[in-house]
Amino acid sequence: EWKKIDTENRSKDELYEMEQTFNDMIDHLKENFDKQEVFVSDASHELKTPISIVKSYAQLLERRGKDNPDLWKESIEAIDSEVDRMQRLVEQMLLLAKNKSEVNYEQVELAALTSSVIQTFQGAYDRDIQFSQDGEALTVYGNVDQLKQVIYILIDNAIKYSDSTIHVKVCEKDENILLQVADFGQGISEKDQKRVFDRFYRIDKARSRETGGTGLGLPIAKAIITAHRGNLTVESILGRGTVFTIQLPIS
């Protein structure tokens, strides 16, 4: 049952405090609302490109596709890859919007999880991924699927943006567990390091399109790690390589 707030018997200080709390709440709501608005407008912008590519190929096929096998093949391939892209975008946007309270937490052995993700990559790509582990019980309290997703995003990026050997390390440091993914690839300038965690941000849009990038991988990874009370940071030297570090409280 709701109780009516008895404002008459409150002191000025109390009322002032209530007003402050209320204003903070409004600010907070407004900030979230603005963020949502930016997200929706960025998302529709990102979806417009694949939609218009699919549309123009469909029109091209209708006009000249019938007796033009080369054009037929090119169009079908382009439509297929753009639809894949839209699918990825929609899946990733849903991940970002997901209600956090539905997530189930448990003890997760981070080194074992990392090594299993690496195995999946090694099955699919011909790349050298070195794994090392320092310490025994490298356990964190978290959601397996989400943590797997983060490891996946970081290794996938290292593969996309370097041609070198990739080093993945899990170790313990000051009550925390660190997971590092290092590559000797193109690196990220200091200016871009500040922006790579922004939604839809890609340093080289054209190249990222070729590799199927959406600019949502790192924001998703950051959101997941923050929800786990951890930190995701980047260190990089342009032209030399990049290290992404996840820091999570030890369980």
Ligand code: ADP
């Ligand atoms: P994308 O889907 O484009 O990979 P991300 O959010 O995962 O989106 O990454 C954002 C951008 O950060 C990428 O487009 C790329 O320019 C840059 N980036 C991410 N990881 C690396 C890396 N290991 N080396 C160099 N650049 C990277």
